[in-house]
Amino acid sequence: MKRNPLAEIMLVLGGLLTTAAYFMTFFWAPPTAYPDGRVDFAQKIFYFHVPVAEASFLVLIFTAYYGIRFLMTRQRIYDTKAKIATEVALFFVLLTMATGILWTKVEWGVWWQWEPRLTTYFILTLAVIGYFVLRNSTEDEERRAVYASAFGILVFINAPISFFITRWLESIHPIVFGGGKGSGLETTMLVTFIIAQVGMLMLGYAFYQLRLREEEFKERVEALKIEIGG
Amino acid sequence: MAESAQANTAVQVRDLTRAFGVRKALDRVSFDLPGGAFLSIFGPNGAGKTTLVRVLTTLLNPSSGTASVCGSDVVTEAVQLRHRIGLISHNPLLYPDLTAEENLLFFSEMYGLDDPKTRVRELLESVELDHRRLDVVSTFSRGMLQRLSIARALLHRPDVLFLDEPYSGLDPHAMDILDGLIAQIRGDHTFVMISHDLDKGLELCSHALILARGKVVLFEKREEIDVPEFRATYRATVGTGVA
């Protein structure tokens, strides 16, 4: 079994960076304020919520990419990779949802608001869950792989359409909480954010590699079982 | 058509492998079947019989190796190949809500036949279903369905006929009819049959193939087969179980 030390390095590095970002968030990055001068403490969620959200979108690219690769080559490894990518995406998507809901509660006073990002994200969450429900209810291995690949590609294409239509809808029905944010970030804030983002991507990569190793193990066990006695 | 079926090789299989991940449904299968032959494929459940037939009928692509039927490659010349093969399965593969005639006409259109009406009438007569041609297929008995499905398989005058356990679920009478029909068309077709029934398979075949765990255990001409020994080999494969 080829050991991939990069996964461990990334795991440690990602852990360090996100921890660093965690401290920087509270002790280094300056607090932002509401227009009336009160401190906007909830803004701190931003440093982790956004990196997780962006990581989830990035990982979904791999779902679609490996889905296409699988359909072209019919090599099971690509389906496995697509599946793992979607798993990691689901993990990030759920975290994004959870942190997003907490932020919404603080800033808008409600747990949920049918706002473009939230709406799109909700649909995306359902679609990603649907991906796994589809996998579980298809028995034949190859069929499962083909269906999952096709659905993964559809989800990947559908997500931006959902996003843009909700955005576009908002622009014709303006909502009270229009972004209203200060343009651009201060350098310290930006640095904190970037560190958190890079760390999160490294963690995402490490998760992906670790899961992949597990799947490779599983395949070897399966192969051995066949060899030993069918 | 008949001449080309008699020509040298009807089915050529070279190192055919069909794998998904570590599981190999077919493992380097190779054999040549001359035109006009009748091949019976035996093997336990999960030995790869169905996969083999599905690859040869272009429904599945091989992972590696090549296969050709009537000189057409299963991957690159799939469309030509499909014109020259027919399939008779234990499933009738007919639309139950269409009449016998509508079913055959539909498949004639799919094959782009020139004069579908005459061809369909002619076939219905030959399987003795002419009088029921306006009846919906769901009213047919098992034997009638099987006859109609033979007519369907012969519509486009294929050279090679694939039979996927055609005898399963047939009553003795329907079996006799099927025997008769096969005997009738035997001369100008090549047959590839999946069979669970050793006696039936050996009775019909000119060549026999035993598959186990995706591999060819034995491929022999009927004349060269020593039946008791063959039986023993077959029995041994059943124990090996599923690949």
Place this chain on the structure above:
Amino acid sequence: MNEIYSTVIPQAPYIIGAYGLIWVALLGFVGMVFNRLRRMEKELAVLEESLKRREQA
């Protein structure tokens, strides 16, 4: 000062909740995968051993 920071105390539980959640989830994921990897390694060892014994036999 009090005025300015009046938002911090009521908002804090949510912020802490969010960060706590992320950390627990990340750790949970890593722990789970490592745990399964270890179990898989054991299973693999058992199989390889029995294969070796078979070959010797």
Place this chain on the structure above:
Amino acid sequence: MKSNSWRQFKAILRKDIVMELRTKEMVSSMGLYAILTMVVYQIALAEAGESFDVRLVMPGLIWVAFIFMSMLGLNRSFVHEKDQGCIEALLLSPVDRPVIFFAKATGNLIFLLIVEFLSLPIFSFLFMQGRAGYGNPVWLLAVVLFGASVGIAAVGTLLATMTVNTKGKDVMLAVLFVPLMYPLLRAAVGATFAAVIGGPGSVETFWAFMAWVVGYDAIMGLVAYGLYEFVIGV
């Protein structure tokens, strides 16, 4: 070769229509379902009172009915292909896989439109009598119905081909279908709303929403067409 594909397309479509005329399976179950939904809507709106303007929720209500109804029909459309293994016979014949996609999708589209155009007047008859009428010409509604149904049929045909081979077909189709349908439904409801309520600028809004519908149809239809060959082959 091309004319052959056209012949095959017509044959599959004709077969589906003949079978539907004979069994009336899809249209009758979908139609019945639509009518039952309206009964449920009556219950849902029972306490809303006479002053409540049904037009505000009507676009949403009809699309809720249509989306669930279409899932019912899409499921049916593949069950009989699968039942006796007919799809295998179809795949054995020298037919290009996209032809099957187009023929099945067209058939589904036709059945959907029939039920939609039958149930919409019934909906108006039951809920809109004696109320303010439509704000815009009714043919705009026909445009949305057609536009959105194209997308439903295209994506639905692909998904139904998959889910017919899964455990729990019907539920599975809903799980996959609704998230993918979101943008289309949202635009369809918006367009329907603009058509029903009317008022200044509503026609522009209507066409803006229709642009979304058409865009979705084009993109997702193309992807569904591209993926179909893979999905039907296994």
